[in-house]
Amino acid sequence: MPLVAAAVCPHPPLIVPELAGAAAGELDGLRAAAGVALARLLAAEPEVVMLVGGGPETRIFGSADSGSLRGYGLDRPVRLWKTACSGAEILPLSLTIGAWLVGRTGTELPRLARSVAESATPAECAELGAALAAESEPRTALLVMGDGSACRGVKAPGYDDPRAAAYDDGVARALADADVEALLGLDPVVSAELKVAGRAPWQVLAGAVRAAGGDWRGDLGYHEAPYGVAYFVAPWERR
Numbered sequence: 001m002p003l004v005a006a007a008v009c010p011h012p013p014l015i016v017p018e019l020a021g022a023a024a025g026e027l028d029g030l031r032a033a034a035g036v037a038l039a040r041l042l043a044a045e046p047e048v049v050m051l052v053g054g055g056p057e058t059r060i061f062g063s064a065d066s067g068s069l070r071g072y073g074l075d076r077p078v079r080l081w082k083t084a085c086s087g088a089e090i091l092p093l094s095l096t097i098g099a100w101l102v103g104r105t106g107t108e109l110p111r112l113a114r115s116v117a118e119s120a121t122p123a124e125c126a127e128l129g130a131a132l133a134a135e136s137e138p139r140t141a142l143l144v145m146g147d148g149s150a151c152r153g154v155k156a157p158g159y160d161d162p163r164a165a166a167y168d169d170g171v172a173r174a175l176a177d178a179d180v181e182a183l184l185g186l187d188p189v190v191s192a193e194l195k196v197a198g199r200a201p202w203q204v205l206a207g208a209v210r211a212a213g214g215d216w217r218g219d220l221g222y223h224e225a226p227y228g229v230a231y232f233v234a235p236w237e238r239r
């Protein structure tokens with residue numbers, strides 16, 4: 001099976017230093033952890049990097065498509081891979097930040113991207129993951145973008161919810177243990193109530209790894225909630 005590695009990263013716009021301004025240093029640890037995860041992803045010698053992230057709908061993007069951070073104060077496109085007139089500025093935020101993370105590595109590898117609808121059921125996510133694993137002919141690495149709960153404290157975007165910490169701790173354990181069944185067991189309703197942006201992409205990852213088979217190990221490189229939103233970085237590798 002050509003699925004050779006995976007990594008989970010979050011997608012806060014402030015991970016881009018130009019957007020964070022004077023507060024850029026507050027996420028230095030997150031950037032460093034993401035850099036390590038991407039380095040390990042590329043060390044598996046994939047032939048293509050597939051980005052997966054949440055969006056309003058499930059769809060495929062072209063290699064020349066791009067995203068924009070204009071709404072956050074950065075007036076320049078973030079390209080998925082190729083520069084071509086056929087591309088469009090249509091990547092959702094998750095894939096835009098994913099493209100930025102891959103771009104900063106300097107790799108010349110081809111990049112593909114899929115969004116999964118934030119409302120997709122666990123079964124639909126698992127089916128999409130299995131389909132990605134089945135159609136991956138070259139050696140493929142998955143970069144899976146998603147944030148945890150946004151309800152960690154009264155200043156959080158979703159205000160405070162006492163269920164949030166336990167939910168995020170469960171996700172952290174699942175990512176650390178490469179536990180696909182735990183990820184597939186995340187409740188869509190509770191996840192939506194906690195404003196979790198990563199539930200569907202994580203379940204796509206779980207479906208892909210389960211379909212690919214083999215023995216996988218996870219490594220939780222980052223788990224913090226600096227702005228009331230839980231961020232995780234976790235590379236997954238074959239043993």
